[in-house]
Amino acid sequence: MTGVVRTQDLRRPGVLALQTLAVALGYYAAGRLGLLRNLAVEGAVFTPIWPPTGVAVACLLILGLRAWPGIALGVLLIITHLTSLRPEVLGNLLGNTAAPVCAYLMLRRVGFRTDLSRLRDGLALVFLGALTSMLISATVGVGMLVITDRIPTGSFWSVWLAWWVGDAMGVLIVTPLLLLLHGARLPLRMPRWKEAVGLSIIACGVVPLATHNRASLLFLVYPLLIWAALRFQLAGSMLCALFTSVLATVSATDEVGPFEGLTHIEVMMKLQAFNGSMALTALLLSAVITEQRNTRRSVERACQELVEVLEHLTAGDTPRAQPPREATEKEIQEFQELRGISDTREDRDTDDPRHRPAGS
Template sequence: MSDPRFLIPEVSLCRTISYAGGLVAIGAIYLASAKGGLALASIHPSATPIWPPTGVALAGVLLWGYRIWPAIFAAAMIANATTAGSVATAIAIATGNSLEAVVGAYLINRWSGGCNTFSTPNSVAKFALICVVIATPISASIGLSSLAAAGYIKQTNFADAWVTWWLGDVTGALVIAPVIVLWGSSHYPAFNRNGFLETVGVLATAAAVGLIAFSPLVEQTPSRDPLGFLAILPMLWAALRLGPRDTATVALMLAGITIWGTLAGGGPFTTADLNASFLLVLMFLISITVPSLLLSADVEIRKKAEESLRRAQVELERKVAERTQELELANAAKSRFLAMASHDLRQPLHALGLFVAQLRTPLKSRERTKTIEQIDATRKEMDEMFNSLLDISKLDAGILTPRIAEFPIARLLQKIETTFDQATRKKGLRLHVRRSDAWVRSDAMLLERILLNLVSNAVRYTLRGGIIVGCRRRGEMLRIEVWDTGPGIPDNQKQNIFGEFFQVPAPERNRHGGLGLGLAIVDRLRLLLNHQIDLTSTVGRGSRFAILVPIVDEGVTSTAPVVSPLPGAFAVEGKVVLVIADAQIVQEGTGGLLGKWGYSVLSTGSDEAALMRVAQRQQRPDLIISDYHLASGKTGIRAIEQINAAFGSSIPAILISGDTSAEPLRDANERGYILLHKPVDPMRLRAVMHELFRDHGG
């Protein structure tokens, strides 16, 4: 293998050779065009009205940079030294020609967009202004001043020679440079037959007009002179249809034919003075080229704007189609949800009706106890379904905000073991939770919900064997894994299981309650926490879910764990609870339960009735439990605040709502109230009440 250190000189040598070759090529082109232009000089050997080298030099510097100036200088010096004057005047003229190209290119790069100068009317106008007013006078002034100082031109001819020199350079810059720059910097699209034929058509038209109006092939008569105005037709065609590049090409073609015809004595510009004839040709070329380039740039902008609008319209139509499809899918999902939720929620309701019917019949004590346990299990199943719906609603509303902290994973593992130990024993399954002393960074409550859902799913689907929950360190991540020996998940269903309301088809003996939202909640929570989750499963052998959580150094807990008080930790005798609910059945159910717990209960259906009851009782309630939504569009928050205002103090309050939207939870949080969603677990309600009593001094 070659040593890279030896390749550096080779690369440098190749670049040097390439640079030298480029200079030679540009110099040769400049020299050939210069000798051709000087051959047409009549007023002075060094002052010619036809000077293409200005356009060649200006385009060369724009395309290849300022480093090509030596080629321009050398070629200009050789051309002038071999034509007239002396070596000193040739050097001065070459200096003026080089400065003309470098200064013009610098100003065009600085003010007019460089090689993109022909893309807008404004930049075309700046290009023309720079060429006419700033760049070309440099060459004419330096060149003729040096000739005059050396005595090679008379003072009487100086003005005419300067105008001739200047107009020759202007025409070279305005006619030759655009063609070279546009062809040298254009991006050539794929071949288009119609575009190619139209380009051929406009060039053929330009050639025909030039031959008819300007060539010596047609006899020159006074009636032929007006035909020169026909030259504007192919220029307009090219400007309106084909763009700046073809417009500049047509202008160059017409310039060549016009100069040839005038030199041969034909065309409308022929006079007795050849130099004057050429000056007329130059003014004609300038007058048709610059406006046509301006028009073509304006048309090009309009075409690009139309194309942008067309693309924007296509993109908008695509987005509308996508949005329409999303809405259709959302409607289909909504219909599917209503059908599935209706079916799954009716199952426990149907079972409750059957159990209640059994209670109405004479039952033995053991049978009655069993039926009550079945009713409670059915209630818990419905509660789980509603909690899943509530979680999805919160995630959709975007009201869950992660509270990232550092904590030991052992807490969650212990919670998993405590929560599912009895359930797995009841099904005859083995639950093994492997301890870990790792600390992680996440939201403890949301990560706990993820793990609870994963383990709950495993317990629900597994009929025999067991569940293992453990952790593995993977670099800076902790991999928390949940293994089960369930039926497994087919490969074609592994993506679907994280969708809403999806359940893997199971045999009749493994039917279970639920809405199929557990894994959908897991997926949304892990996205919220930015945790990765992996799934491996084999049909008939089981599944493994793994979630990756960042590991942190072991820390110290900021607060000691709070031990919840036991139900009987507070005395409830004498405690007055005000219950506000517009549904009579809710008043009776809540009042009856609280009464069994030992509270004194005041039940009302509205805020007005609540104020009347507490006024009659003349006793401040110790706690208010109110529905969030009351009759006549009122809210429980308003009722609580009215009662607080009547007593002049803040009474602890609990809001209960079946509305899972974001507004009730946001309103409750803003005012510092606790919001529980229906159906409320009685033990959950009792724990919250005791917590409020404890926080408010018993």
């Protein structure tokens, strides 16, 4: 028994070290992907979608608070890739680590479910996990840029907005997909695979047209999102949203299509508004549809169980008695006659001295 306990104690630090390393590498890889496309706003370079925030929140929701050292290590790797280690780096390290941890704590506080099967889960991820918690990383990060004179004080709010929306978009798009991948079970069942293939082909034709055409046809994406959410719920809608966001970001950074001829501020505002509204539509619509389908399945299951219970009860019952019928006039008359005879006998028995009480 002692040998078993010691073996488990030795395995726990090893497993924790592997998890920390895996989280750090995942954060770093997501950061390298996010850095492939960036925009410059008021002298500061930012990424329209920062995937590491989504990776960090998903790891915390799956592994718990023990994932935070891996997040901190991943942030440090990204910082060393971008610049040399300086004292102000500590502020960015704390801000980028604290933001996803706060998101995890707030989501756990409200009873968040990782399957995103309820509307309240989608709303919690949007308003607590993305919009509220990412205020920390944006405020600390841009504040350090102002303190170190990297950007002028007057540019604080424009850079802060770009930073905040980029971090929030990483949570809105990447976190649901990672949670969905974690909850998937093999073998995958796809009863509508023909429809899925058709949707993919249409998306591959419509999305590039919408994101690279100067006529500004971005609205064509929303019917695809609705179709994907209605038929494939979270998996379909979020994959469609991710594909569209990537192509829209490529178009914005290349300043082509609907982003051609705009200033950097206008490109940032248009891209972030489009990506944000699309991610919100995909996430919340799929959550509503999933919740309604789960509710309908619960009702159908309850009805089926009720039918089985009734069948079980009626299987061993005796034949039911005939329902009572109204008495005829003849039967009523005979009953009254019998009652009258009974009353007469009771009166006669009372008048008979043999039936009187003693002493009367």
